[in-house]
Amino acid sequence: MTTTYAALLRGINVGGSRKLPMADLRALMTGLGHTAVATHLQSGNAVFTTARGDEDALAEELTGAIEERFGFHVDVLVRDHAYLAAVREACPFPADELEGRQLHVTYLSRPVAAERYAEIDAAAYRPEEFRLGDRVLYLYAPDGLGRSKLAEHLAKPRLNKGLIATSRNWNTVVKLVELTGDAG
Structure with a gap:
């Protein structure tokens, strides 16, 4: 069973530093095995599905992959749809x-x-x-x-x-x- 998540990246594409093109982020996340990967805006919002269910492990994996691929550290939070909806409500x-x-x-x-x-x-x-x-x-x-x-x-x-x-x-x-x- 897959779950839908949002990855919230902190402090990218702001003020000319830590540039991370959204197309590259989508490709990176797809390469990690995630599906239905989409991004929203240029400021570090990605939506994806995966069968893996540990938000912290998913965030750590993405943080490490970004650092390895782009050469800089980005803090990442991963939250599922139910949590995001509960925050809104x-x-x-x-x-x-x-x-x-x-x-x-x-x-x-x-x-x-x-x-x-x-x-x-x-x-x-x-x-x-x-x-x-x-x-x-x-x-x-x-x-x-x-x-x-x-x-x-x-x-x-x-x-x-x-x-x-x-x-x-x-x-x-x-x-x-x-x-x-x-x-x-």
Whole structure:
């Protein structure tokens, strides 16, 4: 039995560094034995099916293959369709009322406790807000991520120590749910 997954690559094709053409990524993933491989945008979103069911092992395999083939390290998270759909459904913000650029999801490599973010004075960042979910952090940034002071604070290395974290805007979150649902 095959399962449909999304591979979320962190920090590729941004600012002129760590270039990874999506056609090359698709070929690499197909070479690893994955099927129905497709990419979305140029920023590291790939959908695929496989009979292997360990998300962490799939992510490690892809990380290693990218490093071997392209010569640089890329953090990768792999999540199945059911998880991606659950993240969309659990959004604590009124996603249907917001523009995609105002709402972001940071996918995390493991669950985190709220205490990790206890130092943040939430009131100081209003109207921006964040909430934790199942291995995700939801961020409402009404002026977009590029202008978000809260996003800047949340990205500090000490808050993300020991984590792989990669963010997607709400439009991409929704599209990945659709693509992984269609591929299955």
